[in-house]
Amino acid sequence: MQTRTATADGMGMATGPAIAAAEGAPSLPPRVSWGAVFAGGVVAVTVGAMLNILGLAIGATTIDPIAPGETPSASTLGIAGGIWLLVANLVGLAVGGYVAARLSGTSDDTDGVLHGLSVWAVGFLLSAVLLGNVIAGTASTAFSGASSILGGAAQGAGQAVQAAAPAVANNVNPQALADRLQSALQTGGDPAAMTSDQRRAEMTRIVTGRVTSGSFEGNARDRLTRLVAAEYNVTPQQAGERITQLESEAQRVATETEARARQAAETASNAAATSAYWLFAAMLLGAVAAVLGARTGTRRAVVLSSQRAYG
Incomplete structure (x- = not known):
């Protein structure tokens, strides 16, 4: 509840009403722009996917089945692919952070950084959901194909057994068996x-x-x-x-x-620990890239002098 009171200057003259806000009322309105955050997250995921597709195309061109000596080894391709994946995700998050900070319209560096961190979180969540859907779709396709193959094999085996059963029954004495x-x-x-x-x-x-x-x-x-x-x-x-x-x-x-x-x-445990450390490092670097992109995209406030404003 707000109350209005009159204030007085040094000579006892009332200078106008003052507004007292109730205890617990917010002093500033919320300054987060979820539209900008989601837009930046989508841009980050899209740019990262586009760069990963480009890397896949470049990697495919290095494979030469006609001249085996010209093809890089599997370890080399794996290391190059991992580095490209990391760089692509960092570039995507940096671009997404820039987009979110720019679209939010804020001129406060802290607000811009927080928008960049939000893009980082949304981008990783979207990537996890998309990756989960791809894995689930691949597993479903493989399961359907395996079911069809096993069904056909079982049907063929059943037909073979039915065809061979009379011959076996004629040559085998059940009582002797x-x-x-x-x-x-x-x-x-x-x-x-x-x-x-x-x-x-x-x-x-x-x-x-x-x-x-x-x-x-x-x-x-x-x-x-x-x-x-x-x-x-x-x-x-x-x-x-x-x-x-x-x-x-x-x-x-x-x-x-x-x-x-x-x-x-022990090997599986060490591999899991190493993968977890690399994933943590990649997420940390992604947060840094998103923050740097947001800092770059944060608008700069322009202070006009009284002469330019009113002159």
Whole structure:
């Protein structure tokens, strides 16, 4: 609520009413121009995309499949492409900051800088949205193509199975197949009296348990030794040596696999950290470019002398 009071000069004469503003009222109107900010963001993204397309065209012209020695290496192309991408984005943000500060009509340097920072934020958001849409569209296209290929393959396989089913049914005795499978599942008997299918089925079960648990349980090792001896017609001592050699090889492979997995995880972690640092640096440089462009585009106030104004 505003109140009007009269003020007096040194001689007690009233000089006119004074206006008292209520506590908490804004002293200055908002000076942000969102239209200028969005215009600058769109210009920044467009200029950056245009320069990136130009860089892609230049990079494509350097590839010469006829003369392999004339084509730059993959590492060289990657480094050049990264530098061009960074420079293109910096130029785009600088131009966008200039446009936003110029269109805002402000003559205050702080307001111009803030408009440039707003363009930087809007430009990165627009780039992220556009990149996300491109990735989503590419993934959708790839998924549709894969689904069509798999669907056609499944349909062809189904037709082949339907065509081959009568011939298989005529040549295979279902009862004999069932008896064979049931016989293969029988374990625990004398290895010498078991069939080859039975011995192999039990050996597979014991080896699977050894791999899963990390060690033989109970008398599983002795049982496996007897099965190997009977299956391959070797002495129990030779069968034990084979099992020991197999365990050593399995342990070596497991150790190497674990070491490779740790190395791959460390490499991926270092790559992610490096990428994050580079992205942070690129965003920081982009903010600096947008601020410099906004400072350049900020209007300069012209103070006219009283003679020129009124003379």
